[in-house]
Amino acid sequence: MRISCSVDLINRISPSLSVKKQSKGGHAQLSIGKKPSHDGIKEGTMFLMMCTAKDKNGTKYLIKDNIMQIFGKFVQEGKATVRLKDPEVDLLISKADSLQLKNFLSVLKTAAQGKVLDNVTLSTLAPANSKSVEKPKSKMTIKDRKDYPLRENFPQSLEKLQVSCCRLKRIDTRIFSLRKLEVLNLSENVLESLPEDISKLGNLRELIVSNNLLSAFPASLCLKENFRQNLSLLDLCHNCLETLPLQICELESLVSLKVDHNKLQTLPPTIGRMKKLQFLSASNNCIRTLPASFMQLRLETLDLFANEFLDDSNQQLTDISWNPPSLVECCARMIRKHKLPYDEEELHTHLCRYLDSARICWCGAFCFENSVKYTASMSLKTISPTVSAVDTNGRTDIPVLSFLCSPQCYNRFKQNPYAYWRK
Ligand SMILES: [Zn+2]
Structure with missing residues (x-):
């Protein structure tokens, strides 16, 4: 029985001396197991063992009659606290898989009461290998085709991924399974379209696809709920876009939109609805006029350099006769x-x-x-x-x-x- 998580160790007697400083948010492996009898310890005695990158051999804590309390209110979020009697420490567990943590705590509870554990694979409490106590990789940058992972998968723990200058024609479907991904940078490739599957990346906040060959941005993508609610930066510079879909205005969390160096002739008529937008750049396009709702935006920075704005714009309204609408x-x-x-x-x-x-x-x-x-x-x-x-x-x-x-x-x-x- 073993889980990977972050553990903060808090010393309850003198919190100022607690090991927390050294191991703050440290990645650790927790195991429940028993060791063969030695040093006068009775055979079958159960231990909770914590291994970290600095302490691969691990620190063992007696389980039976030694767990004072388990705080499991936030187990769904992968968090819990285990309070030990001796030594007087609290193990603050976080970033664990919620299901695994639930099982782990229930086994720990049973073992603490001295009950027999059936159907549980116990650890032999061997020292942890480096890989299991290393901090999971959260960032990966690939800027050369030869570094592109073909045989192995992208680490599931990735939060930021950049794949540039790799002549990618389409997005590798393995990327869509990276559930923790927040920033995806695929600039400087040869992408011609973006698949709807990008919306499977439920935590994506920044999408950078500048310097590609995109001729359209998919309207359907803008309507996907998590994309709509989470995306704060969209960089589409240096592509071949002639229009932006109306639906792009549904991206309600968008703070920064970059569409420089495309072939845009207009901006969407409902752009004024993007209330959170603060940074907009659309330089080097073919924009002739702006939609009226544009005047409702309040931006930190705005760049519309080198477009084709009309010169004589003060058009007199002529009298017209209004027909009833159809x-x-x-x-x-x-x-x-x-x-x-x-x-x-x-x-x-x-x-x-x-x-x-x-x-x-x-x-x-x-x-x-x-x-x-x-x-x-x-x-x-x-x-x-x-x-x-x-x-x-x-x-x-x-x-x-x-x-x-x-x-x-x-x-x-x-x-x-x-x-x-x-x-
Ligand atoms: Zn009106």
């Missing part, structure tokens, strides 16, 4: 307003695309064809205090493409466009 438009406005889910299994594809094409009026309402389009020049300084100019002449005003959804919004805009803008 039935399709009325339905579509309601579907988007109430966030009703839709997909291609339930609706015809062209209706789905129609719903995707929703424009947002400055009043916040969704509209479709029955709307008025206009562009107005806006200062990027209202969005970010540290905005960089969009060209070498120091320009920071850019054209914003907007829509007005109804005669009411249209009239309010006509009366005072700037007051309305700042609503």
